[in-house]
Amino acid sequence: MFKLTYISTYPPTHCGIAEYTKFLVTALKSVRPDVKIHVLSDKSNQTFKLSGGVEVHPVFEFKANSYQSILDELTLIGGVDVLHVQHEYGIFGYNDLILEAALEAKREKLVKSVIFTLHSVYHPLSGNDGALDLQKKLNSVDAVIVHSYLMEFELQNQGLDPLLIRRIPHGTHLNPFLETPRHELLNELQLKEDDISGMTLVTPGFLRIDKGLDLLIQSINNLDKKDSMTLIIAGEKRLGTREDKEMFDFIEDACKRLNIILVEKYLSSEEILKLAALADIIILPYRDRPALYSVSGILHLSMGSFKPLLGTRVPRLIELYQFAPRATVPPKKPEQLSKTLRWYIRNYEHMVAYMANLYSYAVRTQWIRMARRHIKLYRETLAT
Template identity: 55%
Template sequence: MFKLAYISTYPPTHCGVAEYTRFLARSLKTIHPKIGVIVFSDLGEEAGSRSDGEIAVRPAFVSGGSDDYRRLLNELSAVDGVDILHVQHEYGIFGRHDRIIDACLEAREERLAKKLVFTLHTVYHPSTNIPEVLEFQRRLKLVDAIVVHSYLMEFELQNQLIDPKLIRRIPHGTLLNPYLDEDRKTLAESLGLDCEKLRGLILSTVGFLRKDKGLDLLAEAVNGLEHIRENFTLLIAGEKRIMSPEDEKMIREIEEEAEKLNIIFFDKYLSDDEILEITALSDLIILPYKDLIGKYSVSGILHLSMGSFKPIIGTRVPRLLELYQFSPRITVTPTDPKELSRMIRWCMRNYDYVVAYMSSLYSYAVRTQWIRMARRHLSLYRELLIS
């Protein structure tokens, strides 16, 4: 059986790509235990080699845009090379330059890797006018396969003259929530929340708390629901990512709103289990995202939310393309808090109808379970190795 290596951040690093890689690696080991899986991880809090079950984790690079991958090549040599070398690429991890491509091409040339695969968690449109990013995407034609998660990402790469035969669309995986049978009191206690403060329908938004998550839009929308504040509780949960004075101002304003309305601010990094517990606790999940123009990706939080089979209100942005595709009537524009406020109120009043309407999205959640997405990756790897 072949040997597979991922180059990616990995828990305990606080990063969506890290969690994605762990889900994928574990699912691959579940469907085919004989595959050798190694993760060449970032030099995070745990600097030494370790194992995650049967997955070997070997720190090999500095996250944040390092241009030195000699340690990665040394680690590849130490394990006598691999059959598939698969990079889980995000610009915030590997920088906007193409050094990681150079390192992988060198590994293939030195026979430390037979085939090279890149998953692009973000694709940029030329309108962003970032030359080094567009050059990176152009050079991807030198690898053996490129994985993306949405049609938008696939066609954007084709428009940038990447051979369609190189591009594989494999949706982001979905975990079906194992906490759905737990009652409100049990879930609240597990999360350290006071169950007495959870009144009415529970609305939630989870994930890293920063401006592109549209929290300012949500705060304004909820402010418009003050006359029915006894009918709901809003739970805003996640780790603050304050990167600018605007972020700081937004968080401060939301905390002020929390004092007037029934808003619970749960400020901490959330493990996958905690996110699943919160979505199981919730009656309505709100994803009021604001995407940067010309930047295409897919939301991991959307997939965690889909697996809880709860109604989801989201904005019409590329990151939530799948929500718009399967449940377009429960989406709103990303700029109008009054529209979001009306949608929240309508969903609260017509809750049973909304649950039934979202059945297509719930079917998609089942079709994109991690175990199924792992099989699609396995099929790609086998195809590459016999080509």
């Protein structure tokens, strides 16, 4: 048995990394119930709690100027074998403070192994010196996990030792609600049957400009039979920029003209899975920020529902492009999205069959399998 500590956000914090970590530790406990797991979380978790056999300690602030509190907490729990940082720049900022804290913990023998999962990797063309500096310094840790080939090779190009990089795909949760009757799903999601007609299109996740929702609405507006479909846009507003606000105003205006249901709230993973079970087609019309690589957690929640997906050809959806290239269109091209969506509707059964490779990938990347790969890596780093 070994002791494992994650540094990560954790539910109820409204954050994709929080949901990721919860899925991972749940799978780890099912594979190895003897492993002692602590999560040193953000202070949105107000008090210490025991969640599913995992001890959650609220320790750090978002983008803190110091992470001494992490060292103090590691001392209180008597040290651990593996310290695993679930890194996202929106949580820890564009600096190396969290890396220095993790390495200091190792120097003080509070941990034996330090592992980072980079959920975002910046390209030099981003001009983001803080992120690029952190990425160069990661040769000092025991392993760096990424979720895609693009992220892996970009880090190699920036000088990271290839032996340190491990590509472990984002985990996939197979949807347990696929057999749930439609009326029950609608009731649990607080949606009305009378508001939904024709083909049901769903796009879940945070409502931000990078989700391309304005482009999706433009593409639907271009269709001849737009009255024979319902678009459900669901997620929490993230109005961090003027562009975000303008996009949301555009959505609200479109709701007056098109059959759009806007569910404006934070969605739990369970609610996203229920929406996916309700959908006929799941659409992810993303427009990625330049010079930034990541993968989509929403994609993995969606493809575990075995429904046709339609997305854009962007780094965040590299797995969709890899396993179902005909299910992707160029970004920022609403006319092309309209054309492909029209074809989807006319050839629905064909697209279900075409998605077989993606569905197989969903099964191969189930969380329990990704948990086993993490355990294997932890053992390797401890052995060396």
